Amino acid sequence: MPVPAPNLYPDFNTVRLSHVAYRVTDLARSRAFYVDTLGLQVTGETADTLYLRAMEERGHHCVALHQAPEAGVEALGFKVWHEDDLDRAHGWFSARGRPVDWVDRPHQGRTLRTSDLFGVPLEFYARMDRLPPIHQQYKLYHGVKPLRIDHFNTFSPDVDASVAFWTDMGFRTTEYTEDEDTGQLWAAWMHRKGGVHDMAFTNGLGPRLHHTAFWVPTPLNIIDLLDLMATTGWVANIERGPGRHGISNAFFLYIRDPDGHRIEIYCSDYQTCDPDLEPIKWDLKDPQRQTLWGAPAPRSWFEEGSHFIGLTPAESRLKASPIIAP
Template sequence: MPIPDPVHYPPFNITRAGHVRVTVRDLDAARDFYTSVYGLIVSDEADGALYLRGVEEVCHHSLVLTAAGDGPLCERIGLRVQTEEELDKAHDWFCGEGLGPAWVEQPWQGRTLHVTDPCGVPLELCASMTAVPRLGSAVDRHRGGVALRFDHFQILVPDAQAACDFYTRLGFRVSDYVETPDGALVAAFMYRKDIPWDLVFFAAKGPRMHHFAYITPNAVDMFRACDIAGIRGYGEAVERGPGRHSMGHVQYVYFRDPDGHRSELVLDAPHHMTDLENEPVQWTPASIGEKAWGLPAQRAWFLEASRFPGVEPVETSVARGALTLEDYLSARTVVA
């Protein structure tokens, strides 16, 4: 059994996945994509960076786009902690682990802590942001997929077991996991808020950021996002879906932005994870597609991801055994 026992009283209190920082080559093109297709709201623009949020979000930003000429990167993934006191606890705990945390200044955020986890993923933790108006009822400002709020990350790491073990120590629990027949951990879906995912780790060449996700209200908004992507010249950016995942039984669609960063619009989880009776659900690589619909993902969905600055990805030794769209199509028997 590769899943460690949950830690109910972690050293500090992380509450959720909060925000992401990525670099882009063309800030105007990225703005057009995320505001027209996703429907994100521009909170501010300053010093070559654009700050966006979902229409339900009261915090200043959940996506930060920074103009950079050295290629698209995922600079940091952001996690929220409960209070300033918890942030101090985080600093002291990371120091005790020898991870070298550092205090930094970030616009529209309270005190902010930078640290790199043992897997090589650069993290940014904060307890507060500038408050802005929630626009859920301002329907005249809703566009595209009407992205409501930031939901989760999927991170590729060479050792999913190590990632699972580390984040379990920080209070994350596992909702679902994928295990090979010989007991190797392929993936762990981990959460702190009351739905099944905040951080998803898959064994693959990494560390790299596979995608980040926003909640969309319903399937109509999801399809509207696809329609607008086509109208505005982003038709090929619809990389996978719309379809339905087996894990979580949610509908989804994946996009690639103009710089190649992958993001997902997903319907809200159909079940909550508040109670301790929710035990981790085991899957095998062969069973991931069960009770789902939609064609398999193309090969690029498995192999391509956003790199972290200054971090050289390492190959994994865990065989994922996923069926790609290319393999699926080549194996089909076509009857004339």
């Protein structure tokens, strides 16, 4: 199935991804991972919640960690251009039979809670508490020196259907993997902010969250993080990498937090602002699509993901398989 043409004039204007809300089972242990090891900055704290931001971000948080008996993902957050876009988004999702509700979220203005066609929980807002800049407070930089949240990747049971839905929302496809035998999409990368992706979809049992990614200054920061993790008790949390993706051309590392939530550390992809930029097609059997160089991805990378709270994933429609490390 061909990638649908971009919708350059969507009903509402999404600026970018914004934040993720995780449930974690040990908030102190998660703080040791995200703050002490990765280097995210604490912007708010209660007895059961921790709010974090990266060094270039002005919004109050890009990660919310909520203490809970079981781990999971509560929502993926997105920022829209204006308050009016929230009302238009409410009408757009409602017209497609998706649940819509106005919810209260700390540090955010009016927030729309809804979901995509497979139930991925989404929250949209126009205003978040604005914090003073810290990008030149170099004494605060540590860990992998995270600069900003970059993208989400979710498992989808039908990537073609996910891409069609998100294209109608105004997300543009930059690269995609097609199974040559069936003509179906195995994966796709879609953006709003001008990078390779804000949102990506990987074929598999879903929907589940595959990973959240953070942009860092250089590949050397990733090497520094590996040294740090290997000597501070986190070596077993290194899952895949370092290496360079064929798709996106990015330098990457995949790690797991204490509850198994997958985090990608990411840099060096390319600009995609032009609205007429045609997407790049990859063959599923091309070994360089996932790894331009480096070891192939392990089986866990294709099979394990974080569950969305209250959502039961479904088997994928496409049964094709990429190259998996032995």
